[in-house]
Amino acid sequence: MNTNAPTTSAPPLSRVHWARQALELCSSLKVTVVLLLAFGLLTFAGTLAQEKLGLFVVQRDFFESFGVVWDTEVWFGSDRTLKIPLPGGYSIMLALFVNLVIGGIVRHRWHWRNMGILVTHLGIALLLIAGFVKLHFSYAGHVALYEGNQTSTMISFHDYELALSRLDGDNIVERTIESARFDGGARGLGRVTMTADDLPFTIVVSHWLDNCEPMQKGPMVQARLPVVTDAAGAGYFLEEQKVEAERERNTAGCYVKIVEKVGRKEHETILYGWDPRPKAEDRRPYTFRIDGVTWGLDLRRVVWDLPFPVRLDKFQKTDHPGTMTPRDFSSWVTVFDGGVERKVHIYMNHPLRSHDHVFFQTNWGPQGPRGGAPLGPPWYSVFEVARNPSDDWPKYASYVVFAGLLVHFVTKLLRYLQSSTRKASLPEMS
Amino acid sequence: MSYPGLLLLTTLALLSAGCSDPTEVSFAAPRKVSRDQRPTTWDAPTRDRLGMREMDKASAHDAGQQEPSQERWTGTTPSGWEELAPQRFRELNWRVAGNGEAECYLSVGVGGGVAANLKRWYTAQNGIQDVPALESLPVVEIAGRKGHLVELTPAPGGKTTMIAFFADGAQVTSLKFTGPEVVAKQQREPFLALAKSLRMETERPTETGPRTTTNPTRNAPANDQARGEKAWTGTTPNGWEELAPQRFRELNWRVAGNRETECYLSVAVGGGVAGNMTRWYSQQFGIADVPKPEALPEVEIAGRQGRLVELAGTYNEKPGMAMLLAFFADGAQLTTLKLTGPEAIVKQNREPFLALAKSLRMQAAGPEPAGAQGTPEKTPAPSIHSTQKSGGTGAFTATVPAGWTVKTPSNRMLHYTFGSEGEVYMSQLGGTLRPTLDIWRGELGLPALSDSEFQALPKVSMLGGDATLLDAAGNFQSMSGKQIPGARVLIAAQVEGTAIVFVKLVGKAAEVEAQREALLQFLATLRRTP
Numbered sequence: 001m002n003t004n005a006p007t008t009s010a011p012p013l014s015r016v017h018w019a020r021q022a023l024e025l026c027s028s029l030k031v032t033v034v035l036l037l038a039f040g041l042l043t044f045a046g047t048l049a050q051e052k053l054g055l056f057v058v059q060r061d062f063f064e065s066f067g068v069v070w071d072t073e074v075w076f077g078s079d080r081t082l083k084i085p086l087p088g089g090y091s092i093m094l095a096l097f098v099n100l101v102i103g104g105i106v107r108h109r110w111h112w113r114n115m116g117i118l119v120t121h122l123g124i125a126l127l128l129i130a131g132f133v134k135l136h137f138s139y140a141g142h143v144a145l146y147e148g149n150q151t152s153t154m155i156s157f158h159d160y161e162l163a164l165s166r167l168d169g170d171n172i173v174e175r176t177i178e179s180a181r182f183d184g185g186a187r188g189l190g191r192v193t194m195t196a197d198d199l200p201f202t203i204v205v206s207h208w209l210d211n212c213e214p215m216q217k218g219p220m221v222q223a224r225l226p227v228v229t230d231a232a233g234a235g236y237f238l239e240e241q242k243v244e245a246e247r248e249r250n251t252a253g254c255y256v257k258i259v260e261k262v263g264r265k266e267h268e269t270i271l272y273g274w275d276p277r278p279k280a281e282d283r284r285p286y287t288f289r290i291d292g293v294t295w296g297l298d299l300r301r302v303v304w305d306l307p308f309p310v311r312l313d314k315f316q317k318t319d320h321p322g323t324m325t326p327r328d329f330s331s332w333v334t335v336f337d338g339g340v341e342r343k344v345h346i347y348m349n350h351p352l353r354s355h356d357h358v359f360f361q362t363n364w365g366p367q368g369p370r371g372g373a374p375l376g377p378p379w380y381s382v383f384e385v386a387r388n389p390s391d392d393w394p395k396y397a398s399y400v401v402f403a404g405l406l407v408h409f410v411t412k413l414l415r416y417l418q419s420s421t422r423k424a425s426l427p428e429m430s
Numbered sequence: 431m432s433y434p435g436l437l438l439l440t441t442l443a444l445l446s447a448g449c450s451d452p453t454e455v456s457f458a459a460p461r462k463v464s465r466d467q468r469p470t471t472w473d474a475p476t477r478d479r480l481g482m483r484e485m486d487k488a489s490a491h492d493a494g495q496q497e498p499s500q501e502r503w504t505g506t507t508p509s510g511w512e513e514l515a516p517q518r519f520r521e522l523n524w525r526v527a528g529n530g531e532a533e534c535y536l537s538v539g540v541g542g543g544v545a546a547n548l549k550r551w552y553t554a555q556n557g558i559q560d561v562p563a564l565e566s567l568p569v570v571e572i573a574g575r576k577g578h579l580v581e582l583t584p585a586p587g588g589k590t591t592m593i594a595f596f597a598d599g600a601q602v603t604s605l606k607f608t609g610p611e612v613v614a615k616q617q618r619e620p621f622l623a624l625a626k627s628l629r630m631e632t633e634r635p636t637e638t639g640p641r642t643t644t645n646p647t648r649n650a651p652a653n654d655q656a657r658g659e660k661a662w663t664g665t666t667p668n669g670w671e672e673l674a675p676q677r678f679r680e681l682n683w684r685v686a687g688n689r690e691t692e693c694y695l696s697v698a699v700g701g702g703v704a705g706n707m708t709r710w711y712s713q714q715f716g717i718a719d720v721p722k723p724e725a726l727p728e729v730e731i732a733g734r735q736g737r738l739v740e741l742a743g744t745y746n747e748k749p750g751m752a753m754l755l756a757f758f759a760d761g762a763q764l765t766t767l768k769l770t771g772p773e774a775i776v777k778q779n780r781e782p783f784l785a786l787a788k789s790l791r792m793q794a795a796g797p798e799p800a801g802a803q804g805t806p807e808k809t810p811a812p813s814i815h816s817t818q819k820s821g822g823t824g825a826f827t828a829t830v831p832a833g834w835t836v837k838t839p840s841n842r843m844l845h846y847t848f849g850s851e852g853e854v855y856m857s858q859l860g861g862t863l864r865p866t867l868d869i870w871r872g873e874l875g876l877p878a879l880s881d882s883e884f885q886a887l888p889k890v891s892m893l894g895g896d897a898t899l900l901d902a903a904g905n906f907q908s909m910s911g912k913q914i915p916g917a918r919v920l921i922a923a924q925v926e927g928t929a930i931v932f933v934k935l936v937g938k939a940a941e942v943e944a945q946r947e948a949l950l951q952f953l954a955t956l957r958r959t960p
Contacts, residue, residue: 050619079878146543146545146546147546147547148544148545148548149543149545152467153467156569164457165468168462170464171462171463171465172463172467173462174460174461175457175458175459175460176457176467177455177456177457182451182455185451185452185453190453192451192458193453193455194454194456195454195456195457196457197459214482216477230475230476232476234477242689261535270480272479272599274480274481276481281469282470283468283469283470283471284474284478285470285474285479286479293612294468294472303468305463305467378546378547378549378550389823
């Protein structure tokens, strides 16, 4: 017997045991129930929290996170709060997906009699994947246009970005950082430094405010935050405002210090994320020059380029008789798609779909009593624009689930009918 | 709960522990976009960059800090033209001397872009469907820049419109002339010379230090006074603080220390009484039963009789709120003073609110002092208020025909009574002429004027120009509820800028017929005081 011959030994029993335990856990029906209950609790908590925090924050913190600490102030009252840690919607959905795939598909008996259940599970898995893709690969914003104007960009409702730009002939070279990456660190006394090897300066962001107003310093005006003096000698500062639950009503701001890498010269200013559109299309960045190059630094709502320019040809709004409550409003637009002009009428439940982008008619302006020609300024139309690669997947998932359930119930029915026939024929045989 | 489930949930909850925020981040890779895709104004002044011109000028103004630099437009007034005081949306304002129908004004930074404004001028205002492309319009010089010229005469012998304009992005600056075709032809060259002479100057007012306001304060923007505009004033209640005026808020306050309260004056809000009451009751407070205006308590606002709306409940989806709103109507346009806030605070401030409403006045200020010279009754009284409390005083004088009696008190500029229930008064409204004439016809139960009827209306002399004379009969019912069966109305109305100055005579048909000549004499002697 050659004792040096390689031997293939079986894994230790305990390792097999744990692996089996893990597989059991992942595929357990009890876990499914626990996850669904946890999701119910999360939905309940999120619904209550929405009253105080607003839709955007609840969606982000409760349903798109791994976990959240639910401050029950709304439920119990502000004097008796209880903080309850909860799993976030993201982690519940992830666990549910694993549970579904392992328990409902991999470990399920692959037999034609179970085909309906398997297909149904596949449909639900597709639904969860669609949610995942939407969360990570989609974005939504808006476009506001006066009649006759066109644009090829859309703007986020909520999110900001710091945009650094410089002229390059007929182009603008632009770099951006989403505020979500630095606004946490730049609050209060925090500082966040932004850098790139090929830039001759670094940018230090501080005093991030979710909602604020720029103010001009005067002898009687108290400034809680630093006052920055501009080239004309006037002092400005940001005044913090109460953060509104409706996030789009807030306007963020921050202080920035640009430090040249050579010579350490500093340029200091404040940035304010207001948007002049649709009245004016132009952005007005803080302009500074280093080594003869003109740079612009801007805090703006995230801008995305559309794959096609769109022009508003006509906007129409009709009111209920005797009121200023709109009965209907809709827009006629021209889409310039690869050199081809396409006329589209966008109105309620009839969005424009093209290149993974969906344009919904959502609003109009100005909303004051003087809006609308000929009595006042012309109207502008507002579209919500969403880019979602998985836009249609939930529809397909529903078809799959429907098909699976149909197969399952038809199979069950046939088996029931077969067994009934068999039972009915038994006495004759005896 | 099962063991595996508990284990999983614990793991998930532990994941909720957040990571610390980074102190250093990197930019995304650079990307190149065309200039057209990112319209950019480089080196914008700080106030423009921060949007402070567009926003509430905020408390800095009241605190007396250094005023921001102001943009001021200038232009060389053509000979034979006269300059008028600037108005809302009219930075500069002229008319051809002695011709009330030929007016010219400069509007700065009107939004909407070139295409939308061309459409507005051609289609909405002149009924011309074919709007030409910008490139096809003649090029002119305006304010030292290249601009374009629009010339429109929709009907031969009718009104001509000339507009010289240029655009900064979506904002259009335009010099607009409207007048009879003959006059427009004569004034074309002076108009173009005026367009060429326009300039914007930037001036920085001297540092004033804290404004010497007394308590109670009067809220009248100094700049407006300097420009000769009509400014609203009101006595700020104790414990309230003034805020800077905003768009659609001529005057603006809040209860000191309570950011949830707001009180503001809105002038010339369209939509009529019914439309606005529906908005306040149904849309803002979710109250389906909207009462008739006559059922509302009366209140004094800006020296006039108005109505008071008091509501409590859920305001714009916020529970526990209340609103006090005093208003009066001039035709379909309302002037409103509105206080909203938590119910308890609004209740506490009911009396100060009513006092504020009572104290409101529209003040004619600046280089066109509105002091009255003589009045029919020789009452002294030059007053800077354009709406007067005592009859027959104000910025106009006229010889009062026999049989007319001065009505006191009155909120009209001039006000008289005659016969059994007839009255004559002079006043002014915002808006445009034709819809206003239709509103007056509506008071008699008559339909709107057709084009030919409108064109055929006779003209009478008034204030050195031609006024349109409306003569209509029917059962009269005014907006305030006054009724005269078998009535007749004579109204001489003249457009001045965005306002309509008019003299209205109303009474029983037979009595009005007897006063027709008296009215024409009255109009002939009517003068604006220097």
